[in-house]
Amino acid sequence: MSSVIAADSQVIFHFTIKLEDGSVADSTQLGGKPARLVMGDGSLTPSFEACLLGLSAGETKSFTLAPEQAFGLPNxxxxxxxxxxxxxxxxxxxxxxxxxxxxxxxxxxxxxxxxxxxxxxxxxFNHPLAGHTVTFEVEILAVDEELEEA
Known part of the structure; x- marks a missing residue:
């Protein structure tokens, strides 16, 4: 049985970030190398991490985040x-x-x-995606105990 992503989970996943016009701003799929994350380690914003909570291995999901939830507004x-x-x-x-x-x-x-x-x-010096509404698409590959097998 797969684990559900919690606040302290380790996760391996693919992601794609798309802009309002559908163009891809970043994707782990392009390089074929998934991302590895420890929830709460600061590598993702709290809003991005909140999108992952409750998902489990094998799930795919798409989330649309406003600029304030994603990369912020230009300063x-x-x-x-x-x-x-x-x-x-x-x-x-x-x-x-x-x-x-x-x-x-x-x-x-x-x-x-x-x-x-x-x-x-x-x-x-603003983040290049500051001010953009983005669509965050994820495919969860492994959570916690599956990482030893991956």
């Missing part, structure tokens, strides 16, 4: 105007490019170049 404070000189010759900023920026703690954060005007580069 204007996350848009920065940087001096073009801060970009090295090997990292010429182009509109639409995603560039990794180093954080003081040694981590990295991606930013999307939104505009390049003279010596000013506008970089958006």
């Amino acid at each position: 204007p404070d996350n848009i920065h105007h940087l001096d073009r000189a801060k970009f090295g010759a090997d990292a010429e900023p182009e509109v639409g490019a995603i560039i990794g920026f180093s954080l003081p703690n040694g981590g990295e954060i991606p930013g999307i170049v939104r505009a390049v005007e003279g010596m000013s580069v506008t970089v958006d």
Whole structure:
């Protein structure tokens, strides 16, 4: 008998995230490698995790989440105007490019170049899916004890 996903379950699943127009924003199906998750570990937002609660191995489900439940709304404070000189010759900023920026703690954060005007580069540090209603499709492959067999 398969386990039901609970607040502390380990889960292996495939997911697809689709935008309002039906285009695929992300999918584990494309690479053929399912996601592995420990519920509550922070790798998914609470709203995404809530969609998984109560599902069991073999189930598929589709959920539509508003921006506030998914990746949030764009925050204007996350848009920065940087001096073009801060970009090295090997990292010429182009509109639409995603560039990794180093954080003081040694981590990295991606930013999307939104505009390049003279010596000013506008970089958006909001999540790329912020502001979008998304459809979250899941196929649960294994839960808890099935993981030892998988």
